[in-house]
Amino acid sequence: MILLVLGIALWVAAHLFKRVAPERRAAMGDKGKGAVAVALLVALVLIVLGYRGAPFINVWTPPAFMVHINNLLMLVAVFVYGMSATTGRLRGKMRHPQLTAVKIWAVAHLLVNGDLASIILFGSMLAWAVAEVIVINRSEAWVRPEPGPAKKDILLVVITLVMFAVITGIHAWLGVWPFPR
Known part of the structure; x- marks a missing residue:
């Protein structure tokens, strides 16, 4: 269940990042898109593993x-x-x-x-x-x-x-x- 919750938290944080901290996201430039994409991929993997492994x-x-x-x-x-x-x-x-x-x-x-x-x-x-x-x-x-x-x-x-x-x-x-x- 921990992986599931961590994955969901990362998913939400990665999606809301540019809305909550637009200056910080803009300062990352195009590299920021890659970082967010990696975070979303990791979040998705954690969600799938956490959900499938949850009791x-x-x-x-x-x-x-x-x-x-x-x-x-x-x-x-x-x-x-x-x-x-x-x-x-x-x-x-x-x-x-x-x-x-x-x-x-x-x-x-x-x-x-x-x-x-x-x-x-x-x-x-x-x-x-x-x-x-x-x-x-x-x-x-x-x-x-x-x-x-x-x-x-x-x-x-x-x-x-x-x-x-x-x-x-x-x-x-x-x-x-x-x-x-």
Whole structure:
């Protein structure tokens, strides 16, 4: 559990660094991007190792139907995340599509995982995404991008379905079957 908590703390610190200490981050120049990237990679490794190695401590038992809600929310999360890269009509409909996707992802996983490590991981990622949005909104004005062609949104739907299949495949490969049996 210690690795999990350390990984989450490093993840949050690395992401908030440029918002909390912008002068210090700017003084690092381009090398700072590399340092933050390394910190995020280390954080991700710690989170994965900590989560996989954490003891199973059941806090609550989610009802079986939550798997369906989780899968629907995950499909929405993948789509919303993709909105950050689209150049279609949906471009600019949402200020923080990646952070919104993290929030949806976290809620979806909290609905189907009732163990302590999951609550710590997904709960803290939800709290981090909420805090990140608040900090960004207070520190930066948003210039809404112009929408592009609708055909790019159709491409986003196709990419969403492919990515959802890849993500469920990875879950199955890791031994977590994401569909009801």
